[in-house]
Amino acid sequence: MFSHPLLVLGIETSCDETGVALYDTHRGLLSHALYSQSEMHSEYGGVVPELASRDHIRRVLPLIRQILSAAGVDLADLDAIAYTQGPGLAGALLVGASISAALGFALNIPVLGIHHLEGHLLSPLLSKPAPAFPFVALLVSGGHTQLMEVNGLGLYTLLGETVDDAAGEAFDKTAKLLGLGYPGGPALSKLADEFVHSGHSKYFELPRPMLHSGDLNFSFSGLKTAVLTLMHKHEMTPDTRGAMAFAFQEAVVDVLAEKSLAALAKTGLTQLVVAGGVGANRQLRNTLCRKAEQIGATVFFPEFEFCTDNGAMIAFAGAMRMQETSDQDKRTDVFTINARWDLEMQGLCT
């Protein structure tokens, strides 16, 4: 995949995680580190953009020092720096962008802005075995729910996406309703998994939004309302709470899995790649693997730690982009961010 040996530093600061990583095109991922602010934001019931930015600027350099020493490399060994250019929180993105641009200036090496979603899309390529192009990608995070056909670097066709809430957002909002705090996606999923294993019988059925819409779009905001309605109708006990969590998870997973298979059928492809934070969901993993096997397709997941925001995917995407970008485009002191940035709008898609 890579012809030249290159060492790339990746910096991710788009939301509430500071991620940094060193990717070597011949030796692979050398080291990486992540600092999650989620505990700080949980007291506020959601991400406070200004506080996120204030924290990123405290973390980036110490984390870079940490991964340089873990990998046993010097700043002078770097060949390029990749940072998340967007989409994300403007102030947070600017922290990573300004440090990257200035460090690249000082070291006299190229600095590349990377699309956050491209980072997620390519993150399964960091695992072994890695899928080869082309594949279908299901991107399910707190901010996005999309199905993409990926034919190569920068060759992305949007097949379908959510018309309202992202899957992770629906997990988090529903978790909040159920009193599981913020961000409650993982807690909700844990509760649902415990519920099935404990052999409980209290069972609720929730709708499968847009399952038969005939396209590859999703809608998840109605599910949260449906859970609210259940909460009004039933006394809330640990059992009913678990049952509601389970019913919610099952509905989301069902729709995600069915539409992913439909996307494989539509494109004629046999590899499905799952990326984004909800990709950590155990039931989604199990269901996708089982259904894909039935039709002879293979599912690839990033390592758990690379499902959510991380620096490794940015370093890796930067390394891939370095092979394709002309030397002239790599040298610029002007750094930009793009808080709202559509993969398709920017001509990154075919």
Place this chain on the structure above:
Amino acid sequence: MATVESHSSDSFLKILALDTSTEYCSVALFLNGEVISHEILAGQRHSELILPMVRQALGEAGLTLTQLDGIAFGVGPGSFTGLRIACGIAQGLAFGADLPVVGICTLEALAQEGGGGRIIAALDARMSQIYHAAYEKEAHGWQLIAEPALCSPEDAPLVPNGNWTGCGSGFDKYDQALRARYGGSVKRTISGLRPHARSIAQLAAPRFAMGGGIDPADAMPCYIRNKVALKEKER
């Protein structure tokens, strides 16, 4: 626009200074006692302007980063995003070139722009508030009379009676309220002044000379306004 000024002390140092705390973007080089600087009305384009301005200034002086003794930046108060751009640039340049950093309060830089004597520096902090500090020029620098603080113009900390000059966007916007607050003590105001990298360079030079440079990872903005959101239990 390039300006050249002479400065008597610390004449052996070479320092790069930056400020992006306001809608202006400025860069300065302190070179053996002289200051070269550039300033552009940037609006929100600091990220596009700052590094090209640094490259240009270094080019004019025929210097590379590694020949410098340190990097100074305006730590704030000011635009939160602007403060982080200057801080991020200072961190990145200094980390990459293995240099120490000095952060200079933008209110002190504003006082320096005001010249000498006794200065009340006030920056517009939006939400009907100002960032405020008062300084008196002495032989070896500015003596702090009122600590940098966030307040409404009506409640600005009082200063000893005397001959004060008011300056900064705080005075530009709240001239009447501030003059009323200070009675006759504010004898004059200078309009249109703002923190500038050339002042940051001048103020940083003696600090570098005294070994006051810090590790780039410790270089942080100083926001003054620290309460930016309410916790759930505070609502």
